[in-house]
């Protein structure tokens with residue numbers, strides 16, 4: 086069997102793996118700066134919020150997910166994501182993405198010590214729960230595992246089994262860093278929605294082709310046609 090392609094979603098003793106997901110989110114006014122060219126400054130925060138809402142709502146509906154912990158200092162995003170059922174914590178380290186993820190993982194473990202934890206980007210508006218469940222099922226077979234982004238350069242998902250440190254190394258060419266750190270790369274067909282992060286207008290169009298969640302779809306419907314099609 087090829088590493089990273091095992092089936093099943095159970096720990097070695099056949100106990101189903103339960104997950105706490107950690108979702109990092111920048112303050113909306115700062116988020117998705119690379120979308121500016123396509124979406125302009127004014128609507129960019131609304132897109133960032135819609136992406137996060139669709140990501141979190143669908144993550145929460147996964148069978149294996151027990152908690153979604155969002156790390157954000159944005160009050161509007163925190164209120165909206167709490168309403169969906171996420172638990173939000175402030176980005177108290179204030180030291181960038183990886184520090185925020187390590188903090189969120191510690192919070193998640195304090196809440197549910199026996200669960201596996203995984204970092205999931207907040208910019209996956211096409212996320213399909215059944216695809217994330219397949220990723221989680223494979224990730225549950227390894228101490229640490231990750232999924233490369235659609236571009237094949239970065240990472241959209243990084244997991245750690247109960248008791249294992251997450252050691253996030255996101256940013257830029259993180260696929261290589263996560264692999265070099267010993268995390269197993271998950272190589273599954275048919276999980277494009279989990280890999281489809283949205284940084285640019287082209288990414289947004291690719292996500293729309295997969296099918297986005299309702300909040301992102303509504304944002305696109307309200308935007309000038311050139312942004313979304």
Ligand SMILES: Nc1nc2c(ncn2[C@@H]2O[C@H](COP(=O)(O)OP(=O)(O)OP(=O)(O)O)[C@@H](O)[C@H]2O)c(=O)[nH]1
Nearest residue numbers: 109110111116117118119156176181182185206207
């Ligand atoms: N809490 C927190 N989240 C962060 C931080 N930096 C990035 N993120 C989040 O990490 C995820 C991946 O980041 P990016 O894809 O670069 O998103 P972004 O920073 O909004 O996009 P750009 O402004 O275009 O770089 C997104 O969900 C971001 O909101 C940070 O310092 N703190």
Ligand SMILES: C=C(OP(=O)(O)O)C(=O)O
Nearest residue numbers: 239240255256257259284
């Ligand atoms: C944060 C990452 O990428 P990007 O900022 O390009 O979405 C990453 O893939 O590690």
